[in-house]
Amino acid sequence: MQRGTTILGIGLAGALLAYACFYYVGSASHRALLRDQTPELAWLKREFKLGDAEFAEVARQHAAYLPQCQAMCQRIDEQDKRLRQPLAAAPAVTPEIEAAIGEAARLRAECHGKMLQHFFEMSRAMPPEQGRRFLVWITERTLLQPERGMGPMGPAHP
Amino acid sequence: MDRDRTAPPRFQEQVWKRIESAEAVHVNRGSRWSLLTDWINAVLPRPAFALACAMVLLLVGGAAGWAQARHEAGHVDDELEARYLRVVDPYQPAD
Numbered sequence: 001m002q003r004g005t006t007i008l009g010i011g012l013a014g015a016l017l018a019y020a021c022f023y024y025v026g027s028a029s030h031r032a033l034l035r036d037q038t039p040e041l042a043w044l045k046r047e048f049k050l051g052d053a054e055f056a057e058v059a060r061q062h063a064a065y066l067p068q069c070q071a072m073c074q075r076i077d078e079q080d081k082r083l084r085q086p087l088a089a090a091p092a093v094t095p096e097i098e099a100a101i102g103e104a105a106r107l108r109a110e111c112h113g114k115m116l117q118h119f120f121e122m123s124r125a126m127p128p129e130q131g132r133r134f135l136v137w138i139t140e141r142t143l144l145q146p147e148r149g150m151g152p153m154g155p156a157h158p
Numbered sequence: 159m160d161r162d163r164t165a166p167p168r169f170q171e172q173v174w175k176r177i178e179s180a181e182a183v184h185v186n187r188g189s190r191w192s193l194l195t196d197w198i199n200a201v202l203p204r205p206a207f208a209l210a211c212a213m214v215l216l217l218v219g220g221a222a223g224w225a226q227a228r229h230e231a232g233h234v235d236d237e238l239e240a241r242y243l244r245v246v247d248p249y250q251p252a253d
Contacts, residue, residue: 002195002199003199003202003203004195004198004199004200004201004202004203005195005198005199005202007202007203007208007211008198008202008211010212011208011211011212011215012215014212014215014216014219015215015216015218015219016219017219018215018216018217018219018220018223019219019220019222019223019226020223021220021223022219022220022221022222022223022224022227023223023224023226023227024223024227025224025227026223026224026226026227026228026231027227027230027231029231030230030231030234030235033234033238034234039238039241040238040239040241040242040245041242042238043235043238043239043242044242047235047239062246065246066245069245069246069248072248073248076248076249108249111248111249115246115247118246119246138243138246141243142243142246142247142249142250
């Protein structure tokens with residue numbers, strides 16, 4: 001092989017090496033996030049610029065909320081089953097179905113209330129500006145999602 | 159019978175033309191590659207040009223690596239955001 005093509009080969013190898021180095025450095029913080037025991041909380045810490053003390057409080061509140069949330073999930077699943085059974089058999093809306101729908105709505109309202117209470121507590125554990133940002137972000141992605149019927153309606157909204 | 163053995167008019171000339179054009183295509187393909195390698199071997203050993211090429215290759219490689227890392231980081235962010243929302247909200251869609 002002649003000198004020019006050797007130089008070109010070295011240049012291309014250098015380009016590959018540069019690619020690998022920049023990729024390694026550029027993805028280092030996210031690889032560290034994924035190695036964390038609770039990557040979603042590590043993401044929250046980074047996204048809302050929490051200090052260690054603030055993050056410890058946020059993580060504590062998160063851990064305290066999880067059992068409540070799981071219990072609520074179980075109740076929602078059970079209520080869904082209670083609604084499915086009469087729905088599968090009944091030819092029309094029966095009092096049993098109406099009662100199950102009412103109970104599902106009540107459960108949803110209770111769940112939303114507890115979620116919102118948790119979100120406010122979380123936001124208070126954050127620096128004020130980040131807490132406000134967290135509240136806007138979390139409510140838009142949970143309670144105010146249009147498909148849940150609590151946010152702005154599609155056709156009536158320009 | 160004699161008529162059958164007679165070649166069409168200008169037969170030999172056409173055969174030679176075909177052979178020449180086929181060889182020309184072969185020579186052209188070979189020469190394009192050799193032209194490129196000749197050009198590389200003539201130009202790249204010049205230090206200034208070699209340095210410029212090396213810088214461009216390093217920049218392109220580095221930029222591509224950084225862009226790929228940021229692109230994947232965006233996906234990781236989206237995934238972790240969705241995971242957090244699924245953990246705290248029982249009504250969050252599964253995916």
